[in-house]
Amino acid sequence: MTLQSRRSKRQFARGGLSRQKAPRIQSALAGAGENLDLDWLESAPRDEAMDFLTGLPGVGRKTAACVQVFTWDRPEIPVDVHVYRIGGRLGLFRPNANFDEAHDELLRLVDPGDSYEFHMNLIRHGRELCRPRPDCNACGLNRMCPFGRAVISGEPVRERPSRPDR
Ligand code: SF4
Numbered sequence: 012m013t014l015q016s017r018r019s020k021r022q023f024a025r026g027g028l029s030r031q032k033a034p035r036i037q038s039a040l041a042g043a044g045e046n047l048d049l050d051w052l053e054s055a056p057r058d059e060a061m062d063f064l065t066g067l068p069g070v071g072r073k074t075a076a077c078v079q080v081f082t083w084d085r086p087e088i089p090v091d092v093h094v095y096r097i098g099g100r101l102g103l104f105r106p107n108a109n110f111d112e113a114h115d116e117l118l119r120l121v122d123p124g125d126s127y128e129f130h131m132n133l134i135r136h137g138r139e140l141c142r143p144r145p146d147c148n149a150c151g152l153n154r155m156c157p158f159g160r161a162v163i164s165g166e167p168v169r170e171r172p173s174r175p176d177r
Pocket residue numbers: 097100101140141142145146147148150151152153154156158159160
């Protein structure tokens with residue numbers, strides 16, 4: 012076992028994720044049936060692959076989008092709490108959009124060839140600057156960000172809390 016995988020395993024266990032995720036993985040495998048060869052999904056039409064994946068127990072749209080983009084390099088933008096938070100602050104979708112609507116809107120806005128990079132950059136931005144308490148003064152996007160402009164000018168800001176996603 013490598014140092015990285017030992018560390019990941021510890022983080023996974025410490026976050027309580029192992030208890031939550033293990034049964035989900037087991038039920039997803041059971042839901043996939045006896046034929047676990049999922050290679051056909053790579054060349055299946057996008058909607059067909061999404062329908063199959065989201066039909067598995069415990070698999071939501073974010074997870075299905077992660078499988079599509081990270082396994083097969085297909086244009087997808089998984090909407091996790093970082094992507095949802097930043098997209099909402101930048102006004103890329105309407106304020107009360109749910110995660111599915113945000114997903115549809117981002118796919119519509121972003122060139123398919125840029126979707127992987129867009130997703131990865133938003134995750135990174137959400138971890139480094141656009142955290143729940145954002146550092147808007149240090150952010151290169153602040154001139155085009157309605158939320159950031161309000162924060163910098165001291166206006167009261169309200170945000171819809173992000174729902175847990177899967
Ligand atoms: S200006 Fe602030 S709220 Fe807007 S993207 Fe940057 S850090 Fe996030």
